[in-house]
Amino acid sequence: MPTPDPPRPGFLLPLLLLAGFRTLIDDLHAELARQGHAELRPLHGFVLQAVGADGTTASELGHRLGVSKQAAGKTVDRLVALDYLERADDPRDARRKLVRLTPHGLDGLRRSAVIFDELRQRWADTLGAERVAALEDDLRTVTPANWFRLDVPGWLTG
Amino acid sequence: MPTPDPPRPGFLLPLLLLAGFRTLIDDLHAELARQGHAELRPLHGFVLQAVGADGTTASELGHRLGVSKQAAGKTVDRLVALDYLERADDPRDARRKLVRLTPHGLDGLRRSAVIFDELRQRWADTLGAERVAALEDDLRTVTPANWFRLDVPGWLTG
DNA sequence: TAGATTAGTCAATGTGGTTGACCAAACCGT
DNA sequence: ACGGTTTGGTCAACCACATTGACTAATCTA
Numbered sequence: 001m002p003t004p005d006p007p008r009p010g011f012l013l014p015l016l017l018l019a020g021f022r023t024l025i026d027d028l029h030a031e032l033a034r035q036g037h038a039e040l041r042p043l044h045g046f047v048l049q050a051v052g053a054d055g056t057t058a059s060e061l062g063h064r065l066g067v068s069k070q071a072a073g074k075t076v077d078r079l080v081a082l083d084y085l086e087r088a089d090d091p092r093d094a095r096r097k098l099v100r101l102t103p104h105g106l107d108g109l110r111r112s113a114v115i116f117d118e119l120r121q122r123w124a125d126t127l128g129a130e131r132v133a134a135l136e137d138d139l140r141t142v143t144p145a146n147w148f149r150l151d152v153p154g155w156l157t158g
Numbered sequence: 159m160p161t162p163d164p165p166r167p168g169f170l171l172p173l174l175l176l177a178g179f180r181t182l183i184d185d186l187h188a189e190l191a192r193q194g195h196a197e198l199r200p201l202h203g204f205v206l207q208a209v210g211a212d213g214t215t216a217s218e219l220g221h222r223l224g225v226s227k228q229a230a231g232k233t234v235d236r237l238v239a240l241d242y243l244e245r246a247d248d249p250r251d252a253r254r255k256l257v258r259l260t261p262h263g264l265d266g267l268r269r270s271a272v273i274f275d276e277l278r279q280r281w282a283d284t285l286g287a288e289r290v291a292a293l294e295d296d297l298r299t300v301t302p303a304n305w306f307r308l309d310v311p312g313w314l315t316g
Numbered sequence: 317t318a319g320a321t322t323a324g325t326c327a328a329t330g331t332g333g334t335t336g337a338c339c340a341a342a343c344c345g346t
Numbered sequence: 347a348c349g350g351t352t353t354g355g356t357c358a359a360c361c362a363c364a365t366t367g368a369c370t371a372a373t374c375t376a
Contacts, residue, residue, distance in 0.1 A: 013281070024171065057323070058323075067365090068365065070326090095323040140174060228356080252342085324370085332361105336357105338356085
């Protein structure tokens, strides 16, 4: 059986962007698995990044991730069960439950940052550093200004 | 409250690729909704594209989409309910059930192609045609050769 | 202090994915 | 032609991630 027909012209661009993203994410998690973080799912890296070293709350996390506070809360539950996050009471506001990285979670986040840097360097070795930079510049240009609000939908689940 | 800290250097590249993809998909579906296809979810366009004008079977569809035949079957169920796809018996093999686009589905697929072409043109107007082409070339270079197997995980659900 | 807002949780539901089990039809080698 | 294997489809159970609505408790504010 031959490979399926290549997509029509207009379909190419989104597919390539998706493929580029997927490639990075897949490579990241393959390497993370090798480094002792096999349980980390694609989505989780974004969550750890959004929690950050300073910690946050479930509601704020939901806002950063662009999902409801309930969805954020459930994701935190799972990452607590995996020992990536922990909850603590906020002494200044009894309603709030602070969400913080555990040492294990901080390790995962730091390794992710290192691996992403390496992957970007690999792209720079292949394409040339200036083309990677141009690619980033171009994407920043055509993308809404608030792109860094880590708006990651369900789809990283793959 | 200030916007959250921008991501660390290594995190930028995947986030920008994701943002670019999301921007295209969101714009596509906003326009599709205006043109009478409000029920089409982000994933569905890829499925229609994978079904193609000639039709296919659930198993083959699963292969093209990189998911199990069961998952493909359930997705077909949903698109049948929305009148985008229909099933028919294969007279030459009683096991197979052909999956075909309905007229409504074909309309959605064609409109998607047109809109994607327009969006790509919009990028070319902003960045210049040669930079869009360079972007595509670069992504093709750093991406596995089989990228056009429409390997779309759960995440288009957003 | 009363009323509005905010944080978190629970419950029900939807979508898209997985594995395993199973049946019927088709294929293939003796 | 027959019997074993492969293939296509479906069912069931389950998981991950999202939604909305309802609710409590704590805090803020007029």
